Amino acid sequence: MNDDIGLPISHWRRLWLYGVGALVLLFLIVPSLIIVPMSFSGSTLLQFPPESWSLRWYEAYFQSVEWRDATIVSLKAAVLTTIVATPIGVAAAYALNSGALRLAGIVNAVLTASLIIPVILIGIGTFFLYARIGLNNTLTGLVLAHTVQALPLVVLTVLSGFRSYDMNQERVARSLGAGRFAAFWQVTMPQIRFSIVSGALFAFITSFDEVVVSLFISGGETTTLTRRMFSALRDHIDPTIAAISTCLIVLSILLLSAAQLFGRRR
Helix, strand or coil: CCCCCCCCEEECHHHHHHHHHHHHHHHHHHHHHHHHHCCCCCCCCCCCCCCCCCHHHHHHHHHHHHHHHHHHHHHHHHHHHHHHHHHHHHHHHHHHHHHCCCCCHHHHHHHHHHHHHHHHHHHHHHHHHHHHHHHCCCCHHHHHHHHHHHHHHHHHHHHHHHHHCCHHHHHHHHHHHCCCHHHHHHHHHHHHHHHHHHHHHEEEEHHCCCCCHHHHCCCCCHHCCCHHHHHHHHHHHCCHHHHHHHHHHHHHHHHHHHHHHHHHHC
């Protein structure tokens, strides 16, 4: 019989697991980190390591009308997607957690289906649907499509907050005369708002970084930043792409860091 059964596993025995985890993280992070020094290259080609250093590609990005308009479109779509997806996701998570839905499993499967279905299929289906109702190349269509992709992340994030919350507190408030909405707003939401903020940030990042669906349904005045980046990679590659990618990396880090700081304050 093994005498170690029932004893906690020491960190030394987990050392191999830590090593594998570190290698996986390096595999995922290093390609992104390579982009950063390439964005400061003085060359007209993508080079690593750069032979000279310059801010010319950041200047090219911020001074370009095409890049600026595409960035504004992406920001508008991301903000509107966050505004639409967050309350819907919170309401859906609340209903799923309360157990009031008879077909909760089916509803949950429908809400999270976009995480399972390949994005290319969503893009093709959305394109043909929008072609019939005239929503291709519109900001409204872009927001609706991005909401479908962001909604599962909001639902799952807020649902995890509900799992650690005692719904009896809200029931007590309602038994004392508060309405359902008032009880949720004054009792429940303050205790799960970190999950709500995290879900909203995930919705924003999902919309801002989305490229596959945008390739099908955006264009002209509603061309998103990621679509224009893809077109630039296809037609003409220069370090402007690296500069924009670095800005996106910094934006994502700042948003996630803000969410963590918000959670620690709570």
